[in-house]
Amino acid sequence: MAQARQMHPNMGNSFDRVSIYNNSKGTLTGYDCPKCHNKGNYMAVLNDEEILRPCECMEKRKMLKAIHESGLEEILSQCTFDSFEATEDWQKNIKYKAVKYAEDNEGKWFYIGGQVGSGKTHICTAIVGKLIKAGHNAKYMMWRDEIVRLKAMRNSEDFDDMIAEYKKIKVLYIDDLFKTVQGKQPTQADIDIAFEIINYRYIHKDLITIFSCEKYIDEITEIDEAVGSRINQKARGFNLAVAFDKSRNYRLKEQT
Ligand SMILES: [Zn+2]
Structure with a gap:
């Protein structure tokens, strides 16, 4: 993992951004989701790219x-x-x-x-x-x-x-x-x-x-x-x- 991080120097920032985003609160009501904090989606990193995935709570x-x-x-x-x-x-x-x-x-x-x-x-x-x-x-x-x-x-x-x-x-x-x-x-x-x-x-x-x-x-x-x-x-x-x-x-x- 350490090696991988060295190869992708932007990952550190990305982790911060992902974590900040994922811990931020959304405005959806009706069900309190511990995973997306009521935003309906969460951020993940795939091949160095930050992507938004729909949260399971949407179902x-x-x-x-x-x-x-x-x-x-x-x-x-x-x-x-x-x-x-x-x-x-x-x-x-x-x-x-x-x-x-x-x-x-x-x-x-x-x-x-x-x-x-x-x-x-x-x-x-x-x-x-x-x-x-x-x-x-x-x-x-x-x-x-x-x-x-x-x-x-x-x-x-x-x-x-x-x-x-x-x-x-x-x-x-x-x-x-x-x-x-x-x-x-x-x-x-x-x-x-x-x-x-x-x-x-x-x-x-x-x-x-x-x-x-x-x-x-x-x-x-x-x-x-x-x-x-x-x-x-x-x-x-x-x-x-x-x-x-x-x-x-x-x-x-x-x-x-
Ligand atoms: Zn959710």
């Missing part, structure tokens, strides 16, 4: 930003696969399918319909959490509320930008598709907006869509054939339905 920052922007920040840490209660066979089956889906979905969609309070939101949130960790941006859409907002903006020039958020995000989680504020039947405007989002995502094959819904997929198809058939086709293999059986226990019927 973590990207993930934290994705969590924040997903709309699920508050429940993502609670609703994981580990915390999903899976004592009954139907719960084990849901968990098995969801874990499998999160690991390798090949661009398929995930649909879980049926009984309220059966952990549907929990399991879908756990899937979204995994997909964010895998580096994808995700967005949560509570249908009942968002559809009201979208319809109110339908004739405004901002509408295209608003709906584009739901069309183009890599992972979209739609909660309670076609649920309406007062339990009424969805209107043609509801159906048109649903179709615009779902058809865009259907055509762009790398976009992932996850649904938890009180309705079974047949009921979605009854409301609108074009919407239902697209979901049905894309969610093949990951289309789950939770129902009560006669003893008031939940059970799982898998739809194909």
